[in-house]
Each structure stands twice: as structure tokens, then as C-alpha cells.
Amino acid sequence: MIRRLFPHPYLSAVLVVVWMLLVNRFAWGSLVFAIILSIAIPAMTSPYWPDRARLRHPGKILAYVLLVLRDIITANIQVAMIVLFKPNRLLQPAWITVPLDLRSPEAITVLAGTITLTPGTVSADLSQDGHALLVHCLHAPDPASVIDDIKSRYEARLKEIFE
Numbered sequence: 476m477i478r479r480l481f482p483h484p485y486l487s488a489v490l491v492v493v494w495m496l497l498v499n500r501f502a503w504g505s506l507v508f509a510i511i512l513s514i515a516i517p518a519m520t521s522p523y524w525p526d527r528a529r530l531r532h533p534g535k536i537l538a539y540v541l542l543v544l545r546d547i548i549t550a551n552i553q554v555a556m557i558v559l560f561k562p563n564r565l566l567q568p569a570w571i572t573v574p575l576d577l578r579s580p581e582a583i584t585v586l587a588g589t590i591t592l593t594p595g596t597v598s599a600d601l602s603q604d605g606h607a608l609l610v611h612c613l614h615a616p617d618p619a620s621v622i623d624d625i626k627s628r629y630e631a632r633l634k635e636i637f638e
Contacts, residue, residue: 480514482521485530487513532636539632543589546628554594557614569615570599573608573625582637583608589629596621 481487494509495501530536557566577583583605587598590610600609615621 481517483517483524485533486517490516530636531638535632535636539629539636542628542632543592546593550594550596554613557595561614566614567616569612569618569621571610571612571615571618571621573610573622575606575608575630576626577630577634577638578605579637580605582633585637586625586629586633590625 490513491506491509494512495505498505498509575583575586577586583601587601587608590596590598590608595613597611598608599611602608610621610625612618612621
């Protein structure tokens with residue numbers, strides 16, 4: 476019964492939180508509407524998700540989110556310093572191919588989103604076989620270290636969460 480009411484419980488929880496953040500104030504009517512949305516949307520979309528992602532260690536999601544937030548703040552400062560003080564001739568932009576150990580489409584999507592959310596980097600493409608991600612970096616004097624950072628900081632943690 477619970478599985479039919481909440482076919483994607485994590486999605487339902489995220490929908491409630493996001494709706495309440497969008498409303499930007501607490502009101503019981505908003506909470507009730509958020510709960511209705513959190514039941515209706517996953518129920519209507521569940522036929523399109525037959526192979527739902529399995530989270531092996533959902534408790535590690537919070538640590539991952541905090542790491543990403545910290546990295547976003549750090550990268551904002553670094554990009555501001557580059558934009559304000561580094562002459563264009565000294566910039567070393569680069570296209571980097573990051574080989575992926577992840578196989579879960581959901582984990583790859585979260586990794587690509589994380590890279591794009593971090594200022595100074597953008598996920599541009601996924602290889603056809605899903606084994607490599609093309610990333611553009613604003614300033615990458617050592618592309619190998621960028622690959623190592625992505626794999627150790629993000630991919631390894633996502634592998635623990637999803638696979």
C-alpha cells in the first residue's frame with residue numbers, strides 16, 4: 476500500500492521540500508498542497524520509471540551535498556579571482572575527457588550536474604557508450620589533476636551512494 480502511494484519516496488520528499496522553499500513561508504495550505512503534489516507527480520510518472528534507481532547508501536547523500544556546496548563556494552571565489560586578476564593570455568581553458576567508472580544513469584546525471592553547478596566547469600557531452608564525460612574548464616593548467624579531483628571527490632562518493 477505504501478509503495479503504491481509513494482512509488483518514489485525520495486522524489487516525494489524532495490518535492491515537498493522544494494515546494495515549501497518556493498513558497499518561501501510556512502503555511503499549512505502550502506504544506507498540504509506540497510504533500511498532494513508529492514503523491515500525484517510520482518504516481519503519474521512511475522510508469523515511465525520501470526527501473527528505478529537504487530540508493531545503496533542514502534545516508535551519504537547529505538555529506539555529498541555539503542561537499543558540493545563547499546566546492547561551489549570555493550570555486551566561486553577562484554573564478555572571481557581569475558576574472559578579476561588573471562590576464563586572458565594567461566588563461567588555460569581546456570576540454571577534458573573524464574573516463575567514468577559509474578554505470579548508473581542517475582549517478583552519471585548527478586555527476587554531470589555537479590560539475591556544471593561548480594563555477595569554472597561545464598559538462599558538455601556524454602560519450603555514446605556512457606563511459607566518458609566531456610568537461611570544459613575555464614582554467615586548467617593541469618588537466619590530469621582536474622580528472623583526479625572529479626573522480627576522487629565526486630565520482631567515488633556517487634559510486635558509494637548509487638552502486
